[in-house]
Amino acid sequence: MRCIYCNTPLAAIDYCPGCGADITIQKRIVRISNLLYNQGLEKASVRDLSGAIACLKRSLKFNKENIDARNLLGLCYFETGEVVSALCEWVISKNLQQEDNLADHYITQLQNNKNRLDTINQTIKKYNQSIEYCRQDNEDMAVIQLKKVIAQNPKLVKAHQLLALLYMKHQEYEKARRLLKKAAAVDNTNTTTLRYLTEIEEITGKSTALGTRKKRVAPEKEEGMGGTLRYISGNETIIQPTTFRDSSTVATFINIVLGILLGGAIVWFMVVPASRQSVQDAANKQVTDANMKLASETARLQDLQDEIDEYSAQADAADADRDKALDKAASYEELLGLADLYVQGKQSEAANSLSSLDASQFEGNALTLYQNLMSAVSGALFNQYYTAGTTAYANGDYQTAAEQLTLAVESDPEGAQTNHYDALYYLGFAYFNQGNTTKSDEIFRDIVTKYPAQAGNVQGYITGSSSQADTGTQTGSQGEASMNSGDTAGDGQGTGGEGGITVWDESGGTTGGGLGYDPADVAWTDPNTGLHYDMYGNLLG
Amino acid sequence: MINYEEELKKFHPSMDVNEAEDAIYSRDLTDVTDILKEMLKEEKKKRK
Numbered sequence: 001m002r003c004i005y006c007n008t009p010l011a012a013i014d015y016c017p018g019c020g021a022d023i024t025i026q027k028r029i030v031r032i033s034n035l036l037y038n039q040g041l042e043k044a045s046v047r048d049l050s051g052a053i054a055c056l057k058r059s060l061k062f063n064k065e066n067i068d069a070r071n072l073l074g075l076c077y078f079e080t081g082e083v084v085s086a087l088c089e090w091v092i093s094k095n096l097q098q099e100d101n102l103a104d105h106y107i108t109q110l111q112n113n114k115n116r117l118d119t120i121n122q123t124i125k126k127y128n129q130s131i132e133y134c135r136q137d138n139e140d141m142a143v144i145q146l147k148k149v150i151a152q153n154p155k156l157v158k159a160h161q162l163l164a165l166l167y168m169k170h171q172e173y174e175k176a177r178r179l180l181k182k183a184a185a186v187d188n189t190n191t192t193t194l195r196y197l198t199e200i201e202e203i204t205g206k207s208t209a210l211g212t213r214k215k216r217v218a219p220e221k222e223e224g225m226g227g228t229l230r231y232i233s234g235n236e237t238i239i240q241p242t243t244f245r246d247s248s249t250v251a252t253f254i255n256i257v258l259g260i261l262l263g264g265a266i267v268w269f270m271v272v273p274a275s276r277q278s279v280q281d282a283a284n285k286q287v288t289d290a291n292m293k294l295a296s297e298t299a300r301l302q303d304l305q306d307e308i309d310e311y312s313a314q315a316d317a318a319d320a321d322r323d324k325a326l327d328k329a330a331s332y333e334e335l336l337g338l339a340d341l342y343v344q345g346k347q348s349e350a351a352n353s354l355s356s357l358d359a360s361q362f363e364g365n366a367l368t369l370y371q372n373l374m375s376a377v378s379g380a381l382f383n384q385y386y387t388a389g390t391t392a393y394a395n396g397d398y399q400t401a402a403e404q405l406t407l408a409v410e411s412d413p414e415g416a417q418t419n420h421y422d423a424l425y426y427l428g429f430a431y432f433n434q435g436n437t438t439k440s441d442e443i444f445r446d447i448v449t450k451y452p453a454q455a456g457n458v459q460g461y462i463t464g465s466s467s468q469a470d471t472g473t474q475t476g477s478q479g480e481a482s483m484n485s486g487d488t489a490g491d492g493q494g495t496g497g498e499g500g501i502t503v504w505d506e507s508g509g510t511t512g513g514g515l516g517y518d519p520a521d522v523a524w525t526d527p528n529t530g531l532h533y534d535m536y537g538n539l540l541g
Numbered sequence: 542m543i544n545y546e547e548e549l550k551k552f553h554p555s556m557d558v559n560e561a562e563d564a565i566y567s568r569d570l571t572d573v574t575d576i577l578k579e580m581l582k583e584e585k586k587k588r589k
Contacts, residue, residue: 025577062573087558087561091561127555134552
């Protein structure tokens with residue numbers, strides 16, 4: 001410090017040694033500057049950087065040559081990310097005091113790391129660009145730029161504040177809060193930061209914790225290297241080993257033996273179980289692989305068995321189809337043979353064969369053929385049974401007559417045949433002549449029901465009717481008339497009505513010779529009309 | 542309530558490295574001691 005009057009270097013006394021002027025005011029100004037510097041230093045030490053910057057600026061207003069205050073101001077600027085401002089203060093400081101200046105060290109450090117300085121310069125440019133974007137309402141671009149700035153220069157408090165302000169504008173309060181907390185960690189009394197945080201707390205109703213983390217202070221180790229204990233006794237530092245070490249030959253030998261034993265124990269307890277485990281694992285893996293292979297083979301076998309079963313079922317179905325087809329073919333063969341018989345005129349054989357066929361075997365044209373043959377041959381069957389029955393009746397064999405006529409009636413259940421009435425009529429009398437009135441009554445009642453016009457012919461023979469008293473006589477007449485074989489059996493006299501039967505004898509003799517037909521072909525003669533019919537019901541003559 | 546537009550006005554562009562030199566040269570380094578010296582000079586002039 002020099003005298004403001006004569007520029008003489010001053011001493012501790014309150015007047016100038018050169019001009020003798022009172023320099024109390026000058027010294028007081030310097031003391032105020034120093035006081036403000038001390039306040040700034042205290043604030044900087046607790047990271048109250050804004051407060052420190054304010055104090056240091058005031059300190060420099062009182063004494064621009066307060067180098068410590070200027071250097072500290074630069075350091076505070078540097079800490080808040082404003083590196084260029086810091087650089088300015090340090091450069092001025094260095095110009096004011098060339099020698100023994102801490103600013104020189106700071107400048108050297110900055111200049112040595114060119115990349116770092118360039119990066120910081122870029123971040124400052126981006127920050128300025130972001131402010132421009134904000135003023136042009138291009139806030140998205142501003143947010144992008146500010147994010148880059150914070151990533152490259154995380155101590156730039158102003159960038160944090162501006163980005164937080166943008167987030168607050170878009171009501172992203174939690175993002176803004178996080179940014180402001182980071183800014184507060186750098187400068188914990190920045191009024192802008194605190195104002196924004198207060199605003200966020202009021203809006204969200206949630207307080208923000210700004211407590212600084214306490215760093216754990218590692219306890220001072222009392223033990224030195226190698227397990228030694230240090231303490232001071234008077235002016236001497238005593239270093240005492242905490243363990244006693246015997247380095248004799250016996251101890252060395254014991255240590256070697258213990259080492260070998262320890263090594264063996266390690267091998268036994270760690271290596272051997274591991275090798276055992278590996279062997280067991282390998283064996284288990286082999287067993288697992290074998291089981292998996294077996295399971296896959298079993299599954300494959302099961303699949304093949306299922307396939308075999310399926311094919312067997314298909315073969316059985318094919319056999320059944322083949323048998324059915326063969327049966328059907330045989331039935332068709334039989335049907336064709338039957339049709340052949342029918343065509344050849346062998347209706348009797350055709351009728352016998354037809355009864356053995358199953359209608360369900362046929363379909364389509366074959367079924368139509370079967371039905372046509374059945375309707376054609378059923379008449380022949382009826383006539384066959386009817387002729388046999390009436391022949392037996394004429395011969396007095398009432399039992400056979402009843403059997404054959406029953407078959408004839410059964411072969412024509414619908415009564416379609418013209419001789420159906422006659423078949424019933426003779427059947428009734430066959431039973432009647434046998435004395436089986438129960439059956440004869442049943443037949444006669446059937447005739448009354450089906451043929452009311454001819455009811456008078458049989459009503460007299462129904463047991464319990466008004467003419468039952470004559471039954472014996474009439475029975476005798478009927479039986480007598482029926483017994484007259486070889487001649488026309490009655491002409492309606494005493495034969496119970498109008499009927500008479502012509503029966504041909506075994507020798508083929510005829511009672512109606514010269515009539516234009518072979519008498520041997522006459523199967524029966526209609527008792528009502530006297531006309532002769534062959535065994536198929538065809539009119540002869 | 543914070544007004545975005547008003548707050549935005551408080552943000553000013555920072556100085557980059559290229560502007561540092563000009564800033565240093567144009568810095569007003571006048572302190573209280575300089576003002577005191579000036580006052581003494583003026584007082585001397587008045588006495589003369």
